[in-house]
Amino acid sequence: MSELQKLREAFRTALDLPADAPVDDLQYQDNEKWDSLAHMSLIATIEDEFSVMIDTDDVINLSSFSEAVRILGKYGVDINE
Amino acid sequence: MSVFTLPQAAKEAVLVKELSALTEHHRARSEPYARILAANGYSGASTVADLPWLPVRLFKNLELKSIPDDEVFKVLTSSGTTGEVSKIYLDKHAAAEQTRRLGATVQSVLGPKRLPMLLVDTKAMLKDRKSFSARGAGVLGMSTFGRDHVWALDNEGQVDLAAIRGFLEKHGDAPFLIFGFTFLVWLHLYEVARDNGLDLSNGILIHSGGWKKLIDQAVSPDEFRARLAGVGLTNVHNYYGMVEQIGTVFLEGPSGGSLYCPDFADVVVRDPQTWRELPPGEPGLLEVLSTLPTSYPGHVLLTEDLGVVHGIDDGDWPGKRFSVLGRLPRAEARGCSDTYREAA
Numbered sequence: 410m411s412e413l414q415k416l417r418e419a420f421r422t423a424l425d426l427p428a429d430a431p432v433d434d435l436q437y438q439d440n441e442k443w444d445s446l447a448h449m450s451l452i453a454t455i456e457d458e459f460s461v462m463i464d465t466d467d468v469i470n471l472s473s474f475s476e477a478v479r480i481l482g483k484y485g486v487d488i489n490e
Numbered sequence: 491m492s493v494f495t496l497p498q499a500a501k502e503a504v505l506v507k508e509l510s511a512l513t514e515h516h517r518a519r520s521e522p523y524a525r526i527l528a529a530n531g532y533s534g535a536s537t538v539a540d541l542p543w544l545p546v547r548l549f550k551n552l553e554l555k556s557i558p559d560d561e562v563f564k565v566l567t568s569s570g571t572t573g574e575v576s577k578i579y580l581d582k583h584a585a586a587e588q589t590r591r592l593g594a595t596v597q598s599v600l601g602p603k604r605l606p607m608l609l610v611d612t613k614a615m616l617k618d619r620k621s622f623s624a625r626g627a628g629v630l631g632m633s634t635f636g637r638d639h640v641w642a643l644d645n646e647g648q649v650d651l652a653a654i655r656g657f658l659e660k661h662g663d664a665p666f667l668i669f670g671f672t673f674l675v676w677l678h679l680y681e682v683a684r685d686n687g688l689d690l691s692n693g694i695l696i697h698s699g700g701w702k703k704l705i706d707q708a709v710s711p712d713e714f715r716a717r718l719a720g721v722g723l724t725n726v727h728n729y730y731g732m733v734e735q736i737g738t739v740f741l742e743g744p745s746g747g748s749l750y751c752p753d754f755a756d757v758v759v760r761d762p763q764t765w766r767e768l769p770p771g772e773p774g775l776l777e778v779l780s781t782l783p784t785s786y787p788g789h790v791l792l793t794e795d796l797g798v799v800h801g802i803d804d805g806d807w808p809g810k811r812f813s814v815l816g817r818l819p820r821a822e823a824r825g826c827s828d829t830y831r832e833a834a
Contacts, residue, residue: 438563438582445630446616449639456637464602468634469593472586 412459412488416477419458423451437472459486492598493591493752494741494807501809502538505756508781509541509789510534516787519556523787539758539767543777543792546576546734555579557785568624568733576734584785588737589634591782595739595752596635599727600694606661607636608654608693610670610679612643624733625671625699632669632696642670642678649678651686658688665692671699672728676709683721691722698729698739702816711813715746730814734788738780743806749814750807755780757812759799760792773798773815794818 410418420432424442437443443451452468455461455477461484463471471477478488496504513532517524523544532542548554555562557579564585566578580588615626633639640657644650657666668690670679675697683690695718701711709717711728718726730749731739740749740757751757758777759768768774776797783789796815805811 438585445634449630449633453637462637463604465593465597465600465604465635466602468604469589 412486415458416455416474416481416488419454420451420474420477423447423454433474435474455481459484461486491594491602492807493594493754494598494743494750494809496753497808498802498810501751501753501756504753505779505781506535506538506541509538509779512781512784512789513542513787515784516556516789520554520787522552522554523556538756538779541779541790543790544787546732546791546793547574549576549578549734549786549788550574553577554788555786557581561785566627566733566736578733578736578788579786580736581785584783587784588782589631591737591752591754592631592739593634595741596632596696598752599696599741599744600635600667604635604637605665605667605694606638606640606657607633607667607669608640608642608657609633609636610642610668610674612645612647613641614645614647627733628671628698629669636667636669643674649682651682654679654682654688658690662689662692665694668693668695668697668723670695670697672697672701672714673699673703676704676707676714680718680721680723683723684717689722690718691724693723694725694727695723696727696729698731701814705816712747732778732791732793734791735778735780735783737782738778740778740812743811745806747813748800748805748811750805750811751809754782757797757799757810759797759812762818768799770799770801770810775818776812776814 417432420435421428421430424447426442435443452463456463459481467480471480481488517527527542530542535541561581562579563582564580568576609629611629615623616630640653642650642654675695704714715726726746728742729739738755740751742748743750756779759774760766760777761768762775773796776793776795777791778793779790781789794817796818797812798815799810799812802810
């Protein structure tokens with residue numbers, strides 16, 4: 410599975426979305442399944458999936474799929490490879 | 491990185507400007523607030539203590555917001571002792587900003603890394619994810635700062651000693667975060683640690699929730715701290731905050747005994763008879779100020795709590811340091827909010 414697919418899967422799992430749900434445009438404040446509980450589960454899923462430890466500021470800033478791509482880049486995970 | 495950096499004079503210079511601007515911002519956008527200011531004769535402030543305060547209870551009686559209905563993103567509620575409910579309206583900007591500032595405040599003592607986190611509470615509290623209690627919301631907000639969360643209480647609210655032991659075996663050798671409400675920490679962590687010889691010496695405890703139940707058991711804040719030190723827990727930070735100023739927390743400094751104001755917030759203690767500001771050492775009614783409330787006029791609030799300023803620029807961190815002494819007896823607090831209700 411590509412890194413991009415892994416990240417999409419992480420979002421679908423954590424936010425309890427259907428397997429084919431489009432996630433690339435997801436925003437924290439616009440999706441009702443993405444509440445604060447789901448956010449913690451999303452962070453945990455991403456950390457497990459990519460073996461990274463995300464700092465507090467990045468947990469707070471990770472407010473969209475594209476932010477997740479950018480933040481993972483800081484931790485050396487290139488999603489768009 | 492810390493948000494506890496400004497000496498009092500520098501802070502007041504910034505705050506009087508920013509909070510005066512916020513007062514005008516809310517006056518222009520909230521009809522009831524404008525009426526209150528007019529009834530009050532407010533015509534500008536030259537000091538922080540001059541700024542016009544609202545009794546916190548007003549948020550239970552009036553719909554106070556400075557944003558149009560279609561920009562309301564979240565409505566926070568808190569039930570008081572009387573069963574009346576405060577309603578706090580946030581737009582997206584205010585919601586994001588409060589999370590960010592709370593994050594910056596807590597990172598002042600925890601640092602940028604998320605630590606393994608022991609929650610002195612029960613997961614059952616979050617069962618209905620559409621409507622958490624204030625306690626649930628507090629736990630959830632704080633859990634952002636942790637990782638590998640373990641709940642110290644089971645679904646029935648009983649101590650889960652195996653879970654606590656498991657957590658300490660895995661994470662007890664390096665710094666870890668403990669969060670819980672003061673009374674639960676006393677009852678379900680301190681006593682359990684003492685009776686079972688648990689080593690909490692790498693823990694950093696953040697706790698809140700009022701001292702009333704502990705005072706009923708004759709446990710003072712000082713004794714709380716001393717007894718926790720007895721089980722190795724010396725890194726302890728109490729905090730004070732309320733839903734009406736969500737995102738702003740006043741945090742206890744490392745040496746204990748005093749709460750400190752982040753750079754974007756302050757406190758004023760007032761005489762409950764004359765409303766005049768009281769000097770350090772004299773207890774009175776606590777007023778809290780913060781630049782965070784931009785979507786509702788909650789930037790200067792008179793609480794129903796008694797407090798005392800212990801000193802200014804003479805503690806662990808710059809600015810005022812203070813304690814919360816408990817609730818004002820209900821009858822005494824009534825006058826001012828009745829006046830406001832008539833004006834509004």
